[in-house]
Amino acid sequence: MRDLLVALVIFGSIPFIFKRPFVGALMWCWISYMVPHRLGWGFITTFPVASIIGGCFLLAYLASKEPKKVPMNAVTVTLLAFILWMSITTLIAPSDSYKMDQFFKVIKIQLITFIILALLNSRQRIEAALWVVGLSIGFYGLKGGVFTVLGGGTSRVWGPPGGFFHGNNELALTLLINIPILIYLAGVTSNRWIRYGLFTIILFSIFSILGTHSRGSIVAGCAVCFFLWLKSNKKLLLSIAMVAVIPIALMSMPQHWYDRMNTIIQPDIESYDGSVQGRFNAWNMAFNLAKDKPFGGGFHATTRENFALYAPDPLKVHDSHSIYFQILGQHGFIGLFLYLLLWIMTWRTGRRVIALSKNNEQLVWCRNLVRMLQVSIIAFTTGGAFLGLAYFDLPYHIIITLVAILEWVKRYQLEHQPPPIRPRTMQGRIPNGQIAQ
Known part of the structure; x- marks a missing residue:
């Protein structure tokens, strides 16, 4: 029954997608972040619904009169340069099927991302996409929270199977990114x-x-x-909420949870457990690989051959578990530079929106949304240091949302700027040298 319901919603949306392509953008976000077909039990779980909806969305967009122009600024140019560099490193890296599968997966995500950016040309559309994203991810926050409370925190919470955030660590980071979005929507x-x-x-x-x-x-x-408090307009209220909620949440966790958290900081590298040791080993491998190969190892850099050549311990083959070392190992120092530059340009875009919308009551929503998205960026760039989620589409959705907000603000100011002052004519003026009577 659940499979039929999900199938009915997904396939029933196709006519609406061809009528209004933005519906396809919303459906893509829903499928990407809620992964609803994985909640079934039968045929729908293995059905390529993302490819079907993505293909219909692309065809509907190309056949429609929707804007085809993507805003060109520092952020989008840097993102295009990063995509181009990833294409180059893919061509240079040794050929294998896994590498090409990953490459086409990343390109598909980026293509849809740019199309969604072209469609985010109004406040209604920007917020509609955020509602879908926020509630889709929030479903797993609510579901996992209830599971934690009822079970006393004794068992781990996992994300939806088949998605980017299936793992427990990935789910935690995704929920942290999503909380500022939910705060904005509540406001x-x-x-x-x-x-x-x-x-x-x-x-x-x-x-x-x-x-x-x-x-x-x-x-x-x-x-x-910290950044929520820093960016909040109601610091006292937020402080009270944090003091009331966080200690209660922490006290509800079992002792073995505290035992695990106490291993975050150790006196030396040798004192960390095998999971952390594996990450250190993988980080060293990625760094040494990038020093030896300027183009990196491509999308399939984590191989036994590379660990044998570049890792301190060649027997511990481990995923990098870091967006920074993931990019470094796969695309070299130039790839890492472009990736970091992308986030710097995105942050500067947010600061520019805040500056342009200052002292304008009609643009309060822009300032508030940008501040919350900046907190989401902090969540990703901080937590991503320990997870290999460099190609996760949620951070790129945040990037294009900030670009869309900037374009909206610029259009608003252009439409509401005062009319130019006309130059004074000689008619009615007193000629030079005459005195008025």
């Missing part, structure tokens, strides 16, 4: 019951994050709390 909704529902999802997302038993989420969570 703009006029329905108090919806607002209460969003705050409930945020509360249970906190329990879900703790329930993942992710050590990296504690580090990223501290950064998120």
Whole structure:
């Protein structure tokens, strides 16, 4: 029954996608972040629904009168340069099927990302996409939070199978990225019951994050709390909420959770457990590989051959578990430079929006949204240091949302700027040398 319901919603949306391509963008976000077909039990779980919806969305967009022009600025140019460099490193790296599968997967995500950017040309569309993203991810925050509370935090919480955030660590980071989005949505909704529902999802997302038993989420969570307070317009209220909620959530966790968290900081490298040791080994391998090969190892850099050549311990073949070392090992120092530059340009875009919208009550929503998206960026760039999620589409959606907001603000100011002052004519003026009577 569940499979039929999900199939009905997914395939029933296709006519609406061809009628209004933006519906395809919303469906793509829903399928990408909620992975609803994986919640079934039968045929729908293995059906290529993402490819079907993505293909219909692409065809509908190309056949429509929707804008085909993507804003060109520092962010989009840097992103295009990063995509071009990844294409070059893919061609140079040794050929294998896994490498090409990963390459086409990344290119597909980036193509859809740019199309969605072209469609985000109004506040309604920007917020509609965020509602879909926020609630899709929030579903797993609510579900995992209830599981944690009922089970006393004794078992780990996992994400949806088949998605980018299936693992416990990945789920924790995704929920941290999503919380600022939910806070913004709660601030703009006029329905108090919806607002209460969003705050409930945020509360249970906190329990879900703790329930993942992710050590990296504690580090990223501290950064998120600090920047949430820093970016908030209601610092006192937020401080009271944090003091009331966080200690209660922490006290609900079992002793073995504290034992695991206590291993975050150790006196020396040798004192860390095998998981952390494997990451250190993989980070060294990626660094040594990038020094030896300027183009990196391509999308399939984590191989036994590369570990045998470049890792301190060649027998510990381990994923890099870091967005930075993932990019470094796969695309070299130039790839890492472009990736870091992309985030720097994105942050500067947010600062520019805040500066342009200052002292304008009509643009308050822009400032508030940008501040929350900046907190999401902090969550990803901090927590991503311990996870290999460099190609996760959620951070790229945040990037294009900031670009779309900047374009909206620029259009708004252009439409509402005062008319130019006409130059004075000689008619009615007193000629030079005459005195008025």
